[in-house]
Amino acid sequence: MAYFVEQLINGLTLGAIYGLIAIGYTMVYGIIGMINFAHGEIFMIGSFICLLSLMVLGLLGITWVPLALLLTLIIAMILTSMYGWTLERIAYRPLRGSPRLAALITAIGMSIFLQNYVQILQGARVRPMQPLISGGFEIMQSGDYIVSLSYLRLFIWVLTLVLMVAFTLIITRTALGRAQRACEQDRGMAALIGINVDKTISLTFVMGAALASVAGMMFLLSYGVIDFFIGFLAGIKAFTAAVLGGIGSLPGAMLGGLLIGLIEAFWSGYFTVEYKDVAAFAILVLVLIFRPTGLLGKPDIEKV
Amino acid sequence: MQQMLTVSGVHTFYGNIEALRGVDLEVHAGEIVSLIGANGAGKSTLLMTICGDPGAARGQVVFDGTDITKARTHDIICSGIAQSPEGRRIFPRMTIMENLQMGATTADPKFFAEDLEKVFSLFPILEQRQGQRGGTLSGGEQQMLAIGRALMSRPRLLLLDEPSLGLAPMVVKQIFNVIKEINAEEKVTVFLVEQNAFHALRLAHRGYVMINGKITLTGTGQELLANPEVRAAYLEGGH
Numbered sequence: 001m002a003y004f005v006e007q008l009i010n011g012l013t014l015g016a017i018y019g020l021i022a023i024g025y026t027m028v029y030g031i032i033g034m035i036n037f038a039h040g041e042i043f044m045i046g047s048f049i050c051l052l053s054l055m056v057l058g059l060l061g062i063t064w065v066p067l068a069l070l071l072t073l074i075i076a077m078i079l080t081s082m083y084g085w086t087l088e089r090i091a092y093r094p095l096r097g098s099p100r101l102a103a104l105i106t107a108i109g110m111s112i113f114l115q116n117y118v119q120i121l122q123g124a125r126v127r128p129m130q131p132l133i134s135g136g137f138e139i140m141q142s143g144d145y146i147v148s149l150s151y152l153r154l155f156i157w158v159l160t161l162v163l164m165v166a167f168t169l170i171i172t173r174t175a176l177g178r179a180q181r182a183c184e185q186d187r188g189m190a191a192l193i194g195i196n197v198d199k200t201i202s203l204t205f206v207m208g209a210a211l212a213s214v215a216g217m218m219f220l221l222s223y224g225v226i227d228f229f230i231g232f233l234a235g236i237k238a239f240t241a242a243v244l245g246g247i248g249s250l251p252g253a254m255l256g257g258l259l260i261g262l263i264e265a266f267w268s269g270y271f272t273v274e275y276k277d278v279a280a281f282a283i284l285v286l287v288l289i290f291r292p293t294g295l296l297g298k299p300d301i302e303k304v
Numbered sequence: 305m306q307q308m309l310t311v312s313g314v315h316t317f318y319g320n321i322e323a324l325r326g327v328d329l330e331v332h333a334g335e336i337v338s339l340i341g342a343n344g345a346g347k348s349t350l351l352m353t354i355c356g357d358p359g360a361a362r363g364q365v366v367f368d369g370t371d372i373t374k375a376r377t378h379d380i381i382c383s384g385i386a387q388s389p390e391g392r393r394i395f396p397r398m399t400i401m402e403n404l405q406m407g408a409t410t411a412d413p414k415f416f417a418e419d420l421e422k423v424f425s426l427f428p429i430l431e432q433r434q435g436q437r438g439g440t441l442s443g444g445e446q447q448m449l450a451i452g453r454a455l456m457s458r459p460r461l462l463l464l465d466e467p468s469l470g471l472a473p474m475v476v477k478q479i480f481n482v483i484k485e486i487n488a489e490e491k492v493t494v495f496l497v498e499q500n501a502f503h504a505l506r507l508a509h510r511g512y513v514m515i516n517g518k519i520t521l522t523g524t525g526q527e528l529l530a531n532p533e534v535r536a537a538y539l540e541g542g543h
């Protein structure tokens with residue numbers, strides 16, 4: 001039982017990170033119908049920006065952890081958003097209206113480019129970091145096996161929850177969210193009621209990148225080491241999560257992220273660590289066979 | 305009378321297909337102008353070209369003294385034009401209320417409540433069903449919503465593409481009454497494309513006939529209704 005709870009905690013934490021990245025995939029897919037394969041790299045860049053920001057803040061003498069984290073969060077969200085915005089502006093917008101394959105290949109190209117870009121700037125070796133948030137509290141004990149919930153995990157969960165609630169409100173309640181949904185449903189008509197479609201798409205990339213940067217910070221704090229390649233696997237997992245939940249669906253991305261995180265944690269906890277990735281993908285295949293639109297994706301059966 | 309919209313020598317292409325081959329027409333402030341023509345004549349294309357999507361390859365579109373030929377669609381809408389397009393294009397996964405909110409994108413928020421009330425009084429069914437999703441509305445309800453959505457932007461020029469299409473005669477009558485009403489009471493200028501030539505010309509101050517991407521005839525509504533060519537091509541054997 002204690003072991004189970006521990007895997008549950010691991011899975012939820014991993015799931016939060018995947019979910020935050022998956023939102024970026026799903027929102028971009030929803031609005032322009034393309035898979036932004038470079039989104040994993042945006043996450044990786046966000047993680048590096050956090051690392052650098054924490055280092056610089058440390059040098060400046062800002063070492064009180066809550067303040068350093070808050071500043072880093074803000075800096076990372078802003079800078080990473082600029083990467084997301086630029087990516088769309090220079091790589092994807094010129095291709096709007098061209099065949100899907102062109103956009104897809106460009107996205108893969110940008111992904112490779114960004115990896116190399118970070119590799120050149122930051123080096124190929126892993127970059128370690130001192131643990132910032134330590135400690136936690138015991139929640140369970142069986143024999144001499146103690147399960148504790150670290151403050152770091154609690155922080156990750158709370159932050160994820162806050163961001164997801166905030167995002168849901170933005171999408172469902174604000175003019176920007178309505179504009180995004182309008183572009184999703186009929187881009188031409190959205191322009192015909194006066195929505196600046198290009199701006200709305202840009203803002204979608206900005207929002208996705210901001211969330212990915214938060215995931216990048218969580219990853220950095222959890223694992224303590226990052227390199228230029230972390231975006232690849234995390235990106236694929238998060239993409240899988242988005243598809244599993246139903247690509248284009250915001251709650252789907254959150255649910256998919258959690259599921260992938262849990263599957264991975266339980267698989268490595270009870271079977272073998274080596275095949276944890278295969279497990280997640282196998283579940284994806286199974287779900288897609290029985291529900292091609294994903295768990296929360298809605299098939300389009302509407303009169304138009 | 306004051307010019308509101310002037311279209312001169314406009315050519316529009318879809319790839320190699322030339323859908324508009326030099327269209328000239330004008331709409332004066334306060335008018336209802338109808339455009340009639342056979343299927344594929346280019347009527348919908350003209351309305352879309354006025355809104356810049358697809359833009360004119362040659363020629364000029366002037367709205368209220370400003371050249372909008374090369375302007376972007378959302379800027380054109382902001383300048384005071386609204387369109388209820390062919391196929392209605394209601395946002396299917398938004399409720400009636402949200403669709404109307406979307407229509408008000410370019411309007412000053414302080415008018416929202418007032419405008420909403422106006423649209424609901426024109427189309428009471430929209431008020432009763434305001435939580436229903438656009439995609440599940442009947443064709444007639446969608447048509448009313450499309451017109452209501454266009455009105456929510458407080459346009460000075462309203463473009464309507466076949467508002468009577470597929471509607472029961474009772475509803476057609478209602479829609480045409482609404483058009484007359486918003487023109488007379490709200491001082492909205494209306495440019496209307498119709499298959500239903502009889503109704504459209506009776507309602508309109510002036511009309512144009514389009515054949516193969518060109519304007520071939522123009523006159524007051526009465527003149528066109530009496531014109532033998534128009535009668536033969538668009539009126540006889542129907543209404």
Ligand SMILES: Nc1ncnc2c1ncn2[C@@H]1O[C@H](COP(=O)(O)OP(=O)(O)OP(=O)(O)O)[C@@H](O)[C@H]1O
Nearest residue numbers: 318321323341342343344345346347348349350390
């Ligand atoms: N997206 C498009 N791509 C290619 N050709 C198009 C496109 N839209 C319209 N056309 C062509 O342009 C011409 C004019 O079409 P348009 O829709 O403007 O006609 P219309 O007068 O509105 O006809 P209807 O009364 O049937 O609605 C037609 O020959 C049509 O096939």
Ligand SMILES: [Mg+2]
Nearest residue numbers: 347348349390
């Ligand atoms: Mg048409």
